[in-house]
Amino acid sequence: GESVGLHLPTLSVQEGDNSIINCAYSNSASDYFIWYKQESGKGPQFIIDIRSNMDKRQGQRVTVLLNKTVKHLSLQIAATQPGDSAVYFCAENQEGGKLIFGQGTELSVKP
Amino acid sequence: DTEVTQTPKHLVMGMTNKKSLKCEQHMGHRAMYWYKQKAKKPPELMFVYSYEKLSINESVPSRFSPECPNSSLLNLHLHALQPEDSALYLCASSPQTAPLNYGYTFGSGTRLTVV
Numbered sequence: 001g002e003s004v005g006l007h008l009p010t011l012s013v014q015e016g017d018n019s020i021i022n023c024a025y026s027n028s029a030s031d032y033f034i035w036y037k038q039e040s041g042k043g044p045q046f047i048i049d050i051r052s053n054m055d056k057r058q059g060q061r062v063t064v065l066l067n068k069t070v071k072h073l074s075l076q077i078a079a080t081q082p083g084d085s086a087v088y089f090c091a092e093n094q095e096g097g098k099l100i101f102g103q104g105t106e107l108s109v110k111p
Numbered sequence: 112d113t114e115v116t117q118t119p120k121h122l123v124m125g126m127t128n129k130k131s132l133k134c135e136q137h138m139g140h141r142a143m144y145w146y147k148q149k150a151k152k153p154p155e156l157m158f159v160y161s162y163e164k165l166s167i168n169e170s171v172p173s174r175f176s177p178e179c180p181n182s183s184l185l186n187l188h189l190h191a192l193q194p195e196d197s198a199l200y201l202c203a204s205s206p207q208t209a210p211l212n213y214g215y216t217f218g219s220g221t222r223l224t225v226v
Contacts, residue, residue, distance in 0.1 A: 031210075032210075032211050032212070034215060036217075041219075041222075042219050042220070043115075043117075043201050043217040043218050043219045043220045044154065044201070044217045045217070046215070046216065046217075049213060089153055089154075093211040095209070096159055096161075096166055096167050096208050096209070097142050097144065097159050097161070097166075097167075097205060097207075097208030097209065097211055097215075098156050098159065098167060099154075099156065099215065101153030101154055101155075102153060103152075103153055104151075104152075104153055
């Protein structure tokens with residue numbers, strides 16, 4: 001069935017470097033995507049979202065890129081900090097408010 | 112108030128017990144959701160309530176019974192659970208189910224252990 005997936009299950013970066021987390025989605029009709037950060041023992045925390053009529057959206061230290069041609073989504077984190085260590089999920093909306101989550105990427109930041 | 116509050120944070124229950132999970136939001140959102148998350152896995156949708164009415168049930172076993180008493184509250188009643196039901200149960204809310212826009216907010220979850 002339709003699913004959202006991530007290319008890498010783990011990512012280790014040096015503090016201060018930029019991080020890029022990727023996500024592939026399969027439902028070409030999806031029109032809204034969200035990136036969440038989940039720290040251990042906590043619920044998913046909204047980071048940034050993007051609608052399908054956009055290619056790029058920027059927030060504070062984060063940028064989301066959407067390539068509808070290849071159905072690919074990425075999250076870029078600038079100047080990664082130890083506090084960015086967490087699991088990152090992309091999520092794709094489906095009918096009725098349902099979010100389909102990717103498998104997640106665990107980001108580890110080395111000091 | 113921009114939070115979704117879940118209680119309790121932790122719950123241990125026996126397979127013959129009856130317990131309830133509670134979720135509350137005061138953002139004026141009219142859609143509320145229950146998700147289940149196993150360790151090292153993404154959240155999976157269980158139920159969707161839209162304007163206090165159940166709109167989606169993802170074929171969840173009847174031992175899980177949702178209830179939406181009003182637009183701010185969402186409960187999940189548990190009865191005769193199995194050890195494999197142990198998981199993090201997440202509540203979420205959004206302004207509406209469609210169109211889905213900014214504001215899909217999750218609570219911190221209830222860590223449930225069934226013994």
